Amino acid sequence: MSVNGLDFTIGIGGAAGQGIATPGNILARMFGRRGLHLYAYNAYQSIIRGGHILLSIRIRDQEVHSHGDGIDMLLCLNQDTMDRHLNILKPGSWVIYNADKVEPGELPEGVLACPMPVGELAEGSKNKLIQNTISLGVMMSVLGADFGVLQEALEQAFGRKGAAVVEENVKMARAGYDHAAANFESFPTPLPEGEKPLAMWTGNSALAMGGAAAGVKFYCAYPMSPSTGVLHWFANHAHELGIMVRQVEDEIGVANMAIGAAHSGCRAMCATSGGGFALMTEAIGAASMMEIPVVYINVMRAGPSTGVPTKTEQGDLWQALGASQGDFERFIVAPVNCLDAYNTVPEIFNLVDKAQCPGIIISDLLISEGTFNVDPDLVDLQPEINRGDFLVDPSPNGTYLRYKDTESGISPRVVPGYEGFVHTVATDEHDEDGVIISDEFTHPHKRRKSVEKRARKFQGVVADVPAPSLEGPADAEVTLLGWGSTYGVIKEAIEILAEQGVVANQLPIKWIAPLHGDVVEDILSSAKKVILVENNHSGQFARYLRSETGYSPDGHIRKYDGEPFMPHHVVEGVLELMKTEESIYVPYQEIIV
Amino acid sequence: MSVAERTDPLLGIDLARAPESAKDFKGKVNPDWCKGCGDFGVLNSLQRALFELELKPHEILAVSGIGCSSNLPGYLNAYGMHTLHGRSLPFATGAKLGNHELTVIATGGDGDGYGIGGNHLMHTARRNLNLTYLVMNNQIYGLTTGQISPTSRPEMKTKSTPFGNLEYPINPITSAIMNGATYVARGYSADPKHLVELIKGGIQHQGFSLIDVFSPCVTFNHDNDFAFFKPRIKKLEDEGHDTQDWKAACEKAMAWGDEIYIGLFITNDRPSLDSMEMVLQDGPPLARRELGLSKEQGKKLIGRMM
Ligand SMILES: Cc1ncc(C[n+]2csc(CCOP(=O)(O)OP(=O)(O)O)c2C)c(N)n1
Numbered sequence: 060m061s062v063n064g065l066d067f068t069i070g071i072g073g074a075a076g077q078g079i080a081t082p083g084n085i086l087a088r089m090f091g092r093r094g095l096h097l098y099a100y101n102a103y104q105s106i107i108r109g110g111h112i113l114l115s116i117r118i119r120d121q122e123v124h125s126h127g128d129g130i131d132m133l134l135c136l137n138q139d140t141m142d143r144h145l146n147i148l149k150p151g152s153w154v155i156y157n158a159d160k161v162e163p164g165e166l167p168e169g170v171l172a173c174p175m176p177v178g179e180l181a182e183g184s185k186n187k188l189i190q191n192t193i194s195l196g197v198m199m200s201v202l203g204a205d206f207g208v209l210q211e212a213l214e215q216a217f218g219r220k221g222a223a224v225v226e227e228n229v230k231m232a233r234a235g236y237d238h239a240a241a242n243f244e245s246f247p248t249p250l251p252e253g254e255k256p257l258a259m260w261t262g263n264s265a266l267a268m269g270g271a272a273a274g275v276k277f278y279c280a281y282p283m284s285p286s287t288g289v290l291h292w293f294a295n296h297a298h299e300l301g302i303m304v305r306q307v308e309d310e311i312g313v314a315n316m317a318i319g320a321a322h323s324g325c326r327a328m329c330a331t332s333g334g335g336f337a338l339m340t341e342a343i344g345a346a347s348m349m350e351i352p353v354v355y356i357n358v359m360r361a362g363p364s365t366g367v368p369t370k371t372e373q374g375d376l377w378q379a380l381g382a383s384q385g386d387f388e389r390f391i392v393a394p395v396n397c398l399d400a401y402n403t404v405p406e407i408f409n410l411v412d413k414a415q416c417p418g419i420i421i422s423d424l425l426i427s428e429g430t431f432n433v434d435p436d437l438v439d440l441q442p443e444i445n446r447g448d449f450l451v452d453p454s455p456n457g458t459y460l461r462y463k464d465t466e467s468g469i470s471p472r473v474v475p476g477y478e479g480f481v482h483t484v485a486t487d488e489h490d491e492d493g494v495i496i497s498d499e500f501t502h503p504h505k506r507r508k509s510v511e512k513r514a515r516k517f518q519g520v521v522a523d524v525p526a527p528s529l530e531g532p533a534d535a536e537v538t539l540l541g542w543g544s545t546y547g548v549i550k551e552a553i554e555i556l557a558e559q560g561v562v563a564n565q566l567p568i569k570w571i572a573p574l575h576g577d578v579v580e581d582i583l584s585s586a587k588k589v590i591l592v593e594n595n596h597s598g599q600f601a602r603y604l605r606s607e608t609g610y611s612p613d614g615h616i617r618k619y620d621g622e623p624f625m626p627h628h629v630v631e632g633v634l635e636l637m638k639t640e641e642s643i644y645v646p647y648q649e650i651i652v
Numbered sequence: 653m654s655v656a657e658r659t660d661p662l663l664g665i666d667l668a669r670a671p672e673s674a675k676d677f678k679g680k681v682n683p684d685w686c687k688g689c690g691d692f693g694v695l696n697s698l699q700r701a702l703f704e705l706e707l708k709p710h711e712i713l714a715v716s717g718i719g720c721s722s723n724l725p726g727y728l729n730a731y732g733m734h735t736l737h738g739r740s741l742p743f744a745t746g747a748k749l750g751n752h753e754l755t756v757i758a759t760g761g762d763g764d765g766y767g768i769g770g771n772h773l774m775h776t777a778r779r780n781l782n783l784t785y786l787v788m789n790n791q792i793y794g795l796t797t798g799q800i801s802p803t804s805r806p807e808m809k810t811k812s813t814p815f816g817n818l819e820y821p822i823n824p825i826t827s828a829i830m831n832g833a834t835y836v837a838r839g840y841s842a843d844p845k846h847l848v849e850l851i852k853g854g855i856q857h858q859g860f861s862l863i864d865v866f867s868p869c870v871t872f873n874h875d876n877d878f879a880f881f882k883p884r885i886k887k888l889e890d891e892g893h894d895t896q897d898w899k900a901a902c903e904k905a906m907a908w909g910d911e912i913y914i915g916l917f918i919t920n921d922r923p924s925l926d927s928m929e930m931v932l933q934d935g936p937p938l939a940r941r942e943l944g945l946s947k948e949q950g951k952k953l954i955g956r957m958m
Pocket residue numbers: 718719720721722737760761762763764765788790792793794795796801869
């Protein structure tokens with residue numbers, strides 16, 4: 060508990076296969092229903108059994124923007140968790156463990172031990188996962204929450220498995236609850252309640268749902284962590300929402316199939332991670348050449364190559380910038396958080412429909428696989444849908460020209476199936492009528508005209524993309540610059556810096572292309588000191604910024620160990636870079652998973 | 653959308669009326685294939701088949717990859733998509749699923765379909781979406797000026813195999829059968845009458861049809877030219893082949909000596925993907941449906957997140 064109200068992080072550690080997700084989900088829903096804000100980050104590995112998982116669930120009574128700086132209550136489902144993380148617990152925190160199986164080791168001063176006699180409480184139950192339920196009871200008791208809240212959550216979670224399962228779980232949770240009430244010290248003040256119940260989602264479900272709200276009627280994918288959640292959401296909702304969802308043979312097929320569907324007139328989307336995105340790139344150029352709007356999502360994980368499948372990184376910026384051969388225009392956007400991921404999908408669909416070109420959304424593991432709460436009233440379920448010059452009677456006076464060379468560069472679009480508009484679209488360079496010029500008909504003037512036409516239509520839409528703007532006090536001592544998912548952690552770092560007397564503000568970048576480089580340069584060049592925070596080694600955004608504006612920040616905070624930034628990493632980096640001549644600060648990751 | 657009746661000035665055809673001859677399916681430009689190229693016979697047969705099936709140009713989408721043969725959509729009066737090398741099938745699949753009322757025909761070459769696009773063919777066959785795939789198999793890479801293709805014969809000398817091809821060719825017919833295609837045929841571009849019937853059968857077939865066509869490249873393949881095929885070509889129909897007998901079909905498809913068979917090897921009525929896909933059962937094609945979430949749908953989604 061901080062002085063500012065509730066700010067509390069629960070860590071649940073164990074091995075894959077120990078069922079961490081279930082108590083995690085139950086807790087999250089329970090907090091959400093109580094109106095508490097939540098940011099859950101799961102540190103895990105690419106195995107189905109074994110390894111080590113640490114799920115951290117941070118709750119606050121106000122909006123929460125990162126997974127926080129530490130753990131206030133550690134639930135150890137195995138010895139490994141105890142051994143790894145006991146040392147990071149601060150005075151006043153709790154450690155809960157199965158006393159039958161886990162040795163507590165040497166407790167740091169002020170850490171409260173809550174051993175659970177699981178065997179005794181479980182009364183001989185053979186259910187291996189029962190310690191999870193017992194520990195939910197313990198946690199609720201320590202947090203000072205009503206048992207009824209937990210009971211309701213268990214009924215919801217296990218209801219589908221039948222009354223007997225519900226009953227067993229409620230009983231075990233009760234046993235844990237009562238045991239804790241009798242034996243452990245609990246919160247001085249009971250768990251508060253927020254204004255109204257909050258909804259829960261992950262970044263991947265937000266991206267998918269944003270697609271459904273934007274009118275996506277065709278989604279296809281090849282499974283790849285950490286993007287697979289998007290596929291699962293669409294697959295689960297396909298029948299209900301009337302969306303064609305296909306798992307395809309490979310990402311090359313995915314990327315091209317989406318264009319095929321888009322060419323038929325559907326809004327079409329697909330998602331993958333860097334490896335799959337590499338296979339998609341030829342298609343992205345094809346969408347540009349044929350002028351077919353499609354949205355591609357790359358959920359970044361640590362690379363290169365297969366890399367670290369379950370770890371986060373902002374390492375694919377240049378991959379997105381360089382996706383596909385040739386010189387062409389496309390939108391690239393990096394949503395800054397989960398709700399923004401939802402909103403970004405309809406936004407980019409309107410843009411790609413207007414400019415008839417591909418669009419790329421860059422997400423990352425942190426946003427996509429994180430679990431978050433959202434005020435349901437903030438989720439715009441009927442966002443604006445604007446398809447641009449699509450199926451408006453295109454040629455009152457003669458032959459339809461698919462690639463008509465208009466002033467705006469935008470040619471009214473008709474799709475197959477309509478009588479009188481027959482045409483061929485081509486990935487070869489073509490003239491206004493779609494007839495290819497790249498073979499024996501090549502004509503330099505025609506080629507130039509086509510290139511300029513495609514560029515012009517994009518330029519016309521640039522103004523529709525909001526320019527970035529400063530958040531926080533204008534006269535800050537230091538301006539923190541970030542792109543995509545670092546938004547939240549920077550925001551919290553700024554709050555902590557303020558407590559320490561350092562005035563900082565943030566320039567968050569969401570739209571990568573177009574960047575509005577002039578605006579960015581204006582803002583940055585009038586800042587006192589600029590520090591760029593990014594989750595990669597080489598400073599990919601720093602290079603992009605320099606290429607677009609000529610501007611170089613004064614300092615850099617970079618992290619590339621697979622784990623996301625914690626607020627104190629940024630805070631320490633800022634303080635360090637303010638007092639030394641060094642220009643790069645790399646924080647130390649103290650939670651080892 | 654209102655579409656006025658009008659004449660296409662380039663083609664001089666009234667677009668809103670039914671085609672009156674196969675010529676009405678001629679495209680805006682004339683083929684730039686070499687004189688004598690087998691692909692002419694395939695294009696003509698396709699145009700005739702479309703005409704005989706009484707289809708209208710706007711009801712058809714022809715999707716190709718890259719290669720000499722893949723230039724075909726540009727020579728056809730129909731909606732066309734001239735896509736990437738090897739990718740015609742994914743594009744065609746997406747388009748067909750997006751608008752299943754279209755007659756979607758994928759076309760291309762042996763390199764395009766059996767080489768770079770081979771993985772897609774295998775999966776499109778088992779997926780059994782209602783598509784027709786016409787492969788102009790000249791056993792060579794034509795557009796890149798004569799290198800071996802996955803169907804080139806062993807020992808064949810080409811620009812990329814000056815000492816002879818060491819690799820064994822793929823058999824598209826047996827592969828497609830093994831992968832679950834439900835209509836597998838082989839045609840010969842110099843027998844257009846026969847080919848027209850195969851194409852018509854493929855388009856009418858409810859499911860994925862592969863029609864592999866011997867379409868000699870007169871410029872770069874002097875091994876498998878018209879003179880090679882003429883004495884060898886035999887028709888399955890003349891042998892009383894049973895199209896339900898996949899083993900006999902494979903045996904006939906493997907024959908590559910004095911007798912090489914063309915005709916329909918197998919067909920079966922396994923339900924097509926589009927006929928089974930729930931989402932396509934009611935309402936117009938996906939491409940014509942209303943976009944976004946209804947209030948009701950949105951409420952349900954939020955409800956589940958609570
Ligand atoms: C990704 C990619 N690789 C290579 C090429 C070059 N390329 C164009 S056509 C072709 C082969 C064509 O052979 P085939 O498909 O048999 O068609 P044909 O010309 O014989 O009709 C190749 C290799 C390309 N366009 N794209």
